Amino acid sequence: MNPLRTLCVLACLLAATVANPQAGSHRRSNSLENVDQPSNWVNPREIEQLPSLQQVNLKKLQEMSLEEGATLLDKLYHLSQFNHVFKPDYTPEPSQVKGYIVGERGQKIEFNLNTLVQTVKRQQRFGDDEVTIFIQGLPENDSQVQKATRKLVNAYQQRYNLQPYPTTDVDYSSEEQRQRGSSEEQQSRQQRRRQGDDKEDTKTGDLIVIQLGNALEDFEQYATLNIERIGEIIGNRLVELTNTVNVPQEIIHLIGSGPAAHVAGVAGRQFTRQTGHKLRRITALDPSKIYGKPEDQLTGLARGDADFVDAIHTSAYGMGTSQRLANVDFFPNGPSTGVPGADNVVEASMRATRYFAESVRPGNERNFPAVAASSYQEYKQNKGYGKRAYMGIATDYDLQGDYMLQVNSKSPFGRSTPAQTQAGYHAVHQPWRQSAQGAASRRQ
Amino acid sequence: MSLRLCLLACLLVAAQASKDANMQLKPTRWLTSSDLESVPSLNDITWERLESQPLEQGAKLIEKIYHVSQIKHDLTPSFVPSPSNVNVWIVKSNGQKVEAKLNNYVEIAKAQPGFGEDEVTIVLTGLPQNSQPAKKAMRKLVQAYVQRYNLQQLQKNAQEQQIKSTDYDYTSSEEQADQWKSAKTSSGDLIIIDLGSTLTNFKRYAMLDVANTGAMIGQTLIELTNKGVPQEIIHLIGQGIAAHVAGAAGNKFTAETGHKLRRITGLDPAKLLSKRPQTLVGLSRGDADFVDAIHTSTFAMGSPIRCGDVDFYPNGPSVAVPGSENVIEAVARATRYFAESVRPGSERNFPAVPANSLKQYKEQDGFGKRAYMGLQTDFDLRGDYILEVNAQSPFGKRSPALKQAAYHGVHRSQN
Numbered sequence: 001m002n003p004l005r006t007l008c009v010l011a012c013l014l015a016a017t018v019a020n021p022q023a024g025s026h027r028r029s030n031s032l033e034n035v036d037q038p039s040n041w042v043n044p045r046e047i048e049q050l051p052s053l054q055q056v057n058l059k060k061l062q063e064m065s066l067e068e069g070a071t072l073l074d075k076l077y078h079l080s081q082f083n084h085v086f087k088p089d090y091t092p093e094p095s096q097v098k099g100y101i102v103g104e105r106g107q108k109i110e111f112n113l114n115t116l117v118q119t120v121k122r123q124q125r126f127g128d129d130e131v132t133i134f135i136q137g138l139p140e141n142d143s144q145v146q147k148a149t150r151k152l153v154n155a156y157q158q159r160y161n162l163q164p165y166p167t168t169d170v171d172y173s174s175e176e177q178r179q180r181g182s183s184e185e186q187q188s189r190q191q192r193r194r195q196g197d198d199k200e201d202t203k204t205g206d207l208i209v210i211q212l213g214n215a216l217e218d219f220e221q222y223a224t225l226n227i228e229r230i231g232e233i234i235g236n237r238l239v240e241l242t243n244t245v246n247v248p249q250e251i252i253h254l255i256g257s258g259p260a261a262h263v264a265g266v267a268g269r270q271f272t273r274q275t276g277h278k279l280r281r282i283t284a285l286d287p288s289k290i291y292g293k294p295e296d297q298l299t300g301l302a303r304g305d306a307d308f309v310d311a312i313h314t315s316a317y318g319m320g321t322s323q324r325l326a327n328v329d330f331f332p333n334g335p336s337t338g339v340p341g342a343d344n345v346v347e348a349s350m351r352a353t354r355y356f357a358e359s360v361r362p363g364n365e366r367n368f369p370a371v372a373a374s375s376y377q378e379y380k381q382n383k384g385y386g387k388r389a390y391m392g393i394a395t396d397y398d399l400q401g402d403y404m405l406q407v408n409s410k411s412p413f414g415r416s417t418p419a420q421t422q423a424g425y426h427a428v429h430q431p432w433r434q435s436a437q438g439a440a441s442r443r444q
Numbered sequence: 445m446s447l448r449l450c451l452l453a454c455l456l457v458a459a460q461a462s463k464d465a466n467m468q469l470k471p472t473r474w475l476t477s478s479d480l481e482s483v484p485s486l487n488d489i490t491w492e493r494l495e496s497q498p499l500e501q502g503a504k505l506i507e508k509i510y511h512v513s514q515i516k517h518d519l520t521p522s523f524v525p526s527p528s529n530v531n532v533w534i535v536k537s538n539g540q541k542v543e544a545k546l547n548n549y550v551e552i553a554k555a556q557p558g559f560g561e562d563e564v565t566i567v568l569t570g571l572p573q574n575s576q577p578a579k580k581a582m583r584k585l586v587q588a589y590v591q592r593y594n595l596q597q598l599q600k601n602a603q604e605q606q607i608k609s610t611d612y613d614y615t616s617s618e619e620q621a622d623q624w625k626s627a628k629t630s631s632g633d634l635i636i637i638d639l640g641s642t643l644t645n646f647k648r649y650a651m652l653d654v655a656n657t658g659a660m661i662g663q664t665l666i667e668l669t670n671k672g673v674p675q676e677i678i679h680l681i682g683q684g685i686a687a688h689v690a691g692a693a694g695n696k697f698t699a700e701t702g703h704k705l706r707r708i709t710g711l712d713p714a715k716l717l718s719k720r721p722q723t724l725v726g727l728s729r730g731d732a733d734f735v736d737a738i739h740t741s742t743f744a745m746g747s748p749i750r751c752g753d754v755d756f757y758p759n760g761p762s763v764a765v766p767g768s769e770n771v772i773e774a775v776a777r778a779t780r781y782f783a784e785s786v787r788p789g790s791e792r793n794f795p796a797v798p799a800n801s802l803k804q805y806k807e808q809d810g811f812g813k814r815a816y817m818g819l820q821t822d823f824d825l826r827g828d829y830i831l832e833v834n835a836q837s838p839f840g841k842r843s844p845a846l847k848q849a850a851y852h853g854v855h856r857s858q859n
Contacts, residue, residue: 039483
């Protein structure tokens with residue numbers, strides 16, 4: 001057969017099928033028949049109604065309801081995986097990735113990835129105790145993102161500058177501010193050191209924020225982020241830090257939110273590649289779905305990237321992922337589109353940062369008790385198993401597995417343990433769950 | 445008329461091609477109706493078809509079905525085998541097999557003299573046993589364990605007399621020269637739960653209710669430990685989709701008893717097509733004290749998803765390991781590798797390095813120390829490991845050091 005003719009015939013067929021989407025073969029998605037025909041699992045009309053990526057941005061996502069936004073992102077993600085549409089091509093210029101060191105007086109000492117190490121070098125007494133490096137994954141011009149970051153930064157400032165339980169030994173000089181927002185107290189770092197007071201629940205430390213999110217200006221950049229490359233660059237900076245500024249790796253805690261959680265994982269691996277040592281801990285705050293994956297390569301955050309890796313998932317079926325990535329994965333409200341009180345997918349994703357920030361505030365380390373389970377339902381039916389664990393800064397490094405917990409829709413988010421409530425009451429304690437059941441049976 | 449149509453079509457296709465640049469931005473281009481139409485009905489997919497199709501074709505088919513099922517994302521699992529239909533074999537250390545069913549194997553096992561005194565290995569098959577590569581792989585695994593568990597006796601006999609290799613059914617080159625005579629080993633019991641043969645067609649496979657099937661099996665494990673078998677000697681191994689069933693069994697066990705099984709090994713954990721909403725499913729770290737997984741068909745029936753405390757990717761994440769003729773054989777390879785590592789003296793046949801791709805492994809761009817895949821994987825390991833394997837048995841590329849020990853001549857490094 002004439003090759004040209006064959007080509008034409010093929011082209012005809014192709015054009016015909018593309019030009020005329022299937023009509024009349026849509027069956028109800030729950031009928032048994034439908035289960036057998038994968039070609040009926042997805043309605044081409046659904047796909048047609050999806051917006052072009054140019055129209056998907058944070059602002060639009062925030063205008064949608066949580067369910068709408070999550071459904072959209074979930075569909076876009078799985079659709080894109082069918083033909084591997086996205087390639088991880090986009091690497092932000094290191095000079096364009098900015099950040100700041102939070103100084104003792106709360107001031108922001110700015111740097112970019114090329115000047116990070118020399119900027120840190122200029123700080124006095126950096127890395128004496130703990131070094132927390134927070135990598136933001138979404139742009140800060142978004143109000144939700146800004147708020148969550150601010151809460152986290154404030155929480156660390158509080159943690160690194162004060163004592164949780166005042167004792168009679170404490171000498172508050174008149175210069176010290178006594179701010180009581182939500183049971184917060186301030187005391188200078190020098191004073192604590194002088195007193196040699198080391199409460200186990202708090203340390204002094206340094207906080208660095210890397211604003212990677214600001215380099216992700218639209219969805220396409222977000223979906224094609226070259227996690228490997230930027231993670232390598234940051235990993236190399238960490239190596240320089242530990243070499244030049246003498247920061248031991250076992251005090252470094254790397255935190256990444258959204259896509260930056262994966263960047264943090266790669267940074268950890270790169271650090272180990274160069275030094276033979278592992279970072280102490282990497283925490284993922286709502287690790288994102290990875291759209292553009294490198295070929296024939298494992299990518300993204302994984303257990304083993306640091307001595308201890310933990311993750312908090314607050315939008316598993318939205319911007320986040322339901323995949324277990326860490327040594328221990330927490331799912332507040334179970335794996336779902338979002339968490340209570342979050343009005344849209346961006347807020348849901350930011351909740352992980354808010355929860356973690358709450359746990360960082362001295363005294364709140366046990367605000368988020370969780371139980372090993374595979375679903376929220378299991379958790380509620382008391383069918384969880386194993387010991388209770390605490391989500392947040394004080395997570396036990398021995399934990400392995402998946403944990404579920406309840407959270408509040410407004411701050412304070414953590415549902416503290418009944419034991420804590422018990423401590424506050426002198427009357428006979430009635431565990432809250434039992435009394436709910438008791439009330440139910442009485443109603444019958 | 446037809447020429448005009450052809451021209452029009454050609455133009456459309458040409459226009460299509462120029463739009464490829466913007467393909468990334470328009471979801472309608474990501475999955476076309478023709479893409480969808482090309483996915484066959486589940487009823488048309490048989491094990492025979494998957495075994496006879498060349499690897500690449502079979503892999504593409506599985507990947508398509510998988511991705512479409514994820515887009516739909518509410519495909520609900522529906523199949524749980526009936527316990528009286530699941531065959532179980534209790535393999536004694538002399539190779540003899542005692543037949544049982546899932547609903548009575550615990551009693552029968554406990555009735556065997558000396559059962560549960562040392563190690564108990566329970567294997568859940570995930571491929572139908574009438575498939576050639578699956579049958580062979582299981583045979584090799586059983587042989588390896590029999591050899592291992594029988595070894596103490598063998599070693600004693602070897603000291604007393606010459607053992608002829610024809611006494612045992614070794615059809616390939618997997619037995620070692622004299623290394624087994626001095627190898628460390630323990631005695632133990634092997635149980636095979638043939639879940640795979642209940643998956644008589646692909647639809648059942650796709651709709652397998654991993655959580656409930658696992659809970660059912662987990663319940664039998666609880667009975668086993670109630671009858672005096674300590675859980676810290678139980679090693680649960682799951683093949684293919686049964687790797688996730690093993691994970692669920694581990695979870696059930698822990699939920700009821702508060703204790704964890706010692707170890708769960710996933711031999712090429714499968715892609716999961718059907719899932720319950722808002723529920724985590726699938727083998728994962730924490731399902732036992734130690735969970736390890738070997739991925740031999742990452743972009744075919746297997747999955748790139750990390751399932752264990754440590755995940756091994758022979759040949760790096762790829763369609764399948766070298767030497768796999770079809771998607772079924774690719775799954776079975778994990779069983780073959782593990783079996784090889786069970787044979788006394790072969791425990792270090794599979795050295796691996798922490799890395800994310802075969803390229804990194806080859807360019808020596810890994811990030812950590814060498815470790816061994818297989819029976820004697822170190823329980824402290826965490827992370828992803830890459831290694832190379834041979835296309836034919838023996839599959840492990842042994843470390844130069846081991847080779848050195850066997851030769852008295854001048855050692856030439858294998859590179």
